[in-house]
Amino acid sequence: MSKTPSTLFDKVWDSHVVRKIEDGPDVFFIDRHFIHEVTSPVAFLGLETRGIGVLFPERTYATADHNTPTINQHLPVADPLSANQLKALEQNSAKYGISHWGLGNPKNGIVHVVGPENGITQPGMTIVCGDSHTSTHGAFGAIAFGIGTSEVEMVLSSQCIMQPKPKKMRINVNGSLSKGVTPKDVALFIISKLTTAGATGYFVEYAGDVFRSMSMEGRMTVCNLSIEMGARGGMIAPDETTFNYLKGREKAPQGEAWDKALAYWKTLKTDEDAVFDAELTFSASEIEPMITYGTNPGMGIGISQLIPKASDVDGGVATFVKALTYMGFKEEEKMLGKKIDYVFIGSCTNGRIEDFRAFASIIKGRKKAEHVTAWIVPGSHIVEKQIREEGILDILKAAGFELRQPGCSACLAMNDDKIPAGKYAVSTSNRNFEGRQGPGSRTLLASPLVAAAAAVTGYVTDPRELMN
Amino acid sequence: MAYDKFTVLKSSAVPLPIENVDTDQIIPARFLKATKREGFGDNLFRDWRYNADNSPKADFVLNNATYSGKILVAGKNFGSGSSREHAAWAIYDYGFRCVVSSFFADIFKGNSLNIGILPVTVSPEFLEKIFAAIQKDPKTELEVNLDKQTITLLSTGEHESFQINGYKKHNLMNGFDDIDYLQSMKSEIVEFAKNKV
Numbered sequence: 001m002s003k004t005p006s007t008l009f010d011k012v013w014d015s016h017v018v019r020k021i022e023d024g025p026d027v028f029f030i031d032r033h034f035i036h037e038v039t040s041p042v043a044f045l046g047l048e049t050r051g052i053g054v055l056f057p058e059r060t061y062a063t064a065d066h067n068t069p070t071i072n073q074h075l076p077v078a079d080p081l082s083a084n085q086l087k088a089l090e091q092n093s094a095k096y097g098i099s100h101w102g103l104g105n106p107k108n109g110i111v112h113v114v115g116p117e118n119g120i121t122q123p124g125m126t127i128v129c130g131d132s133h134t135s136t137h138g139a140f141g142a143i144a145f146g147i148g149t150s151e152v153e154m155v156l157s158s159q160c161i162m163q164p165k166p167k168k169m170r171i172n173v174n175g176s177l178s179k180g181v182t183p184k185d186v187a188l189f190i191i192s193k194l195t196t197a198g199a200t201g202y203f204v205e206y207a208g209d210v211f212r213s214m215s216m217e218g219r220m221t222v223c224n225l226s227i228e229m230g231a232r233g234g235m236i237a238p239d240e241t242t243f244n245y246l247k248g249r250e251k252a253p254q255g256e257a258w259d260k261a262l263a264y265w266k267t268l269k270t271d272e273d274a275v276f277d278a279e280l281t282f283s284a285s286e287i288e289p290m291i292t293y294g295t296n297p298g299m300g301i302g303i304s305q306l307i308p309k310a311s312d313v314d315g316g317v318a319t320f321v322k323a324l325t326y327m328g329f330k331e332e333e334k335m336l337g338k339k340i341d342y343v344f345i346g347s348c349t350n351g352r353i354e355d356f357r358a359f360a361s362i363i364k365g366r367k368k369a370e371h372v373t374a375w376i377v378p379g380s381h382i383v384e385k386q387i388r389e390e391g392i393l394d395i396l397k398a399a400g401f402e403l404r405q406p407g408c409s410a411c412l413a414m415n416d417d418k419i420p421a422g423k424y425a426v427s428t429s430n431r432n433f434e435g436r437q438g439p440g441s442r443t444l445l446a447s448p449l450v451a452a453a454a455a456v457t458g459y460v461t462d463p464r465e466l467m468n
Numbered sequence: 469m470a471y472d473k474f475t476v477l478k479s480s481a482v483p484l485p486i487e488n489v490d491t492d493q494i495i496p497a498r499f500l501k502a503t504k505r506e507g508f509g510d511n512l513f514r515d516w517r518y519n520a521d522n523s524p525k526a527d528f529v530l531n532n533a534t535y536s537g538k539i540l541v542a543g544k545n546f547g548s549g550s551s552r553e554h555a556a557w558a559i560y561d562y563g564f565r566c567v568v569s570s571f572f573a574d575i576f577k578g579n580s581l582n583i584g585i586l587p588v589t590v591s592p593e594f595l596e597k598i599f600a601a602i603q604k605d606p607k608t609e610l611e612v613n614l615d616k617q618t619i620t621l622l623s624t625g626e627h628e629s630f631q632i633n634g635y636k637k638h639n640l641m642n643g644f645d646d647i648d649y650l651q652s653m654k655s656e657i658v659e660f661a662k663n664k665v
């Protein structure tokens with residue numbers, strides 16, 4: 001008898017269900033758990049109040065990232081509240097025997113950058129973290145998603161959470177990307193089509209030529225942004241690109257264990273006749289470099305397009321008008337040529353080596369625009385090292401830029417890296433919500449290429465004009 | 469963390485007819501630095517509620533004494549964005565026990581249920597009716613009956629039923645949480661884990 005065809009998502013999900021509760025969620029086993037300083041302290045407090053411990057400390061990894069300064073990391077953290085959270089993470093990790101990569105540790109960095117780069121993230125795993133961009137790890141064919149603090153406490157104490165199984169959506173992008181179009185643009189394009197609620201209730205599988213030929217860094221950028229279309233997560237079937245990336249990484253399986261793992265990983269794909277609850281297909285040729293003009297990631301357009309009219313978009317006119325007012329923009333205006341004040345390149349969306357290579361490819365031989373402040377923040381110490389070793393730092397310096405130290409930085413502006421009220425920032429991060437990058441800040445989300453073009457011209461500029 | 473049981477809630481409501489209210493608006497990141505779950509209600513909707521000099525913004529609904537109650541009624545796609553449970557804590561800590569919208573973001577919905585806030589999804593039409601009723605009479609009351617899974621506009625008697633899975637409903641009605649449940653099946657989990665990398 002032949003088995004019913006199943007999707008990649010089904011295969012990974014179903015093999016992690018410990019118990020099914022009738023008219024309720026699944027008791028869902030978690031292979032790897034990442035924690036950081038902001039969403040874990042109250043969970044540890046909960047364990048103490050209940051008098052329970054951590055069931056499998058070896059399955060959890062702690063890194064400090066959200067709250068950390070991006071200059072002078074060798075000095076004590078000045079903000080007492082931030083310092084307190086960092087200390088809590090360190091103490092809780094030590095107390096329960098959890099591996100901890102704090103400030104100054106050579107493996108420290110943004111949680112969704114360090115997991116993959118150390119080989120912790122592997123195909124077929126279930127991975128959670130108290131951070132919504134945990135979806136990043138889906139690039140390896142893992143089921144990965146963000147959880148709340150109550151759930152962090154559940155994972156610490158039982159290595160499980162209670163989850164109803166989401167519906168399944170497949171998004172295909174076929175053809176090949178045009179010049180200057182990056183994985184970030186693909187994701188912003190999809191979100192602009194789906195809106196920020198378009199995939200709520202679904203888990204997405206990305207398929208088609210574009211993702212097949214994409215690097216692991218690019219796949220991580222795309223899966224990272226799944227949450228911005230409302231999906232809990234997104235995943236891409238593992239293939240040779242995935243295996244090559246993982247081979248030899250510290251926590252990846254070695255020797256015989258590698259061969260065994262590889263045999264399993266190769267089974268992780270959607271069967272031919274498997275059915276999805278929703279399926280969408282786009283053509284790569286439709287996509288140009290993207291930029292957002294509003295206050296959610298769905299408010300994006302091709303860089304050469306005009307801001308739409310309120311009457312032409314789905315959803316409430318009042319909400320749309322509120323967003324444009326906040327941004328200081330008008331309907332049917334061009335984005336090209338708008339003056340900008342800040343450029344931020346970094347975050348778990350675009351803080352990997354490939355992103356800095358892209359950035360450098362444009363600024364090489366040019367100078368930073370005088371009125372622009374640029375924050376260039378690597379996703380991890382390992383990325384920082386690569387930036388130095390590949391000569392990217394020299395290019396940055398020659399153009400008048402400085403490199404900061406790793407962390408989340410202006411992505412959520414919990415540390416000192418805040419965009420001032422009213423200022424415009426072209427940012428490679430993931431959210432352009434009101435005040436996300438500091439109270440009153442105005443964010444234009446874009447790719448590293450668009451960010452680089454803005455950094456050297458001081459205006460929203462089509463990066464294709466600066467590429468040979 | 470223990471929370472109050474939820475059975476029937478009869479209350480006036482606070483209207484927030486804005487769509488896509490994200491968790492950065494509910495509680496901005498700079499207020500996430502606590503290591504205890506205390507005082508988050510003070511910073512609920514911080515940047516919509518207060519000016520930079522901490523003076524209240526008169527036109528924001530939470531600063532308008534006309535509106536009060538334990539129910540927050542919001543536009544569609546409420547709670548999108550980050551997974552910060554702090555957003556749900558802030559809403560609970562401020563005094564809301566129920567949020568009504570025509571659409572909720574996933575993680576926010578899960579977090580709310582986990583800490584004792586009931587997210588009630590109504591049809592867009594019913595949501596409009598609620599907003600209209602509150603506009604007409606800010607003291608108008610809603611009744612949310614969890615056992616019957618109904619929400620009623622008491623002024624007119626109009627009502628709708630809402631969905632919630634049986635397990636979560638049972639938890640909310642009894643003040644239980646998932647951790648109690650998971651602790652009770654620890655040996656089954658340990659056995660299961662033996663086959664996991």
Ligand code: SF4
Pocket residue numbers: 065066110111112131133347348349407408411412429430
């Ligand atoms: S870089 Fe931004 S999105 Fe990524 S983990 Fe840090 S705060 Fe979250």
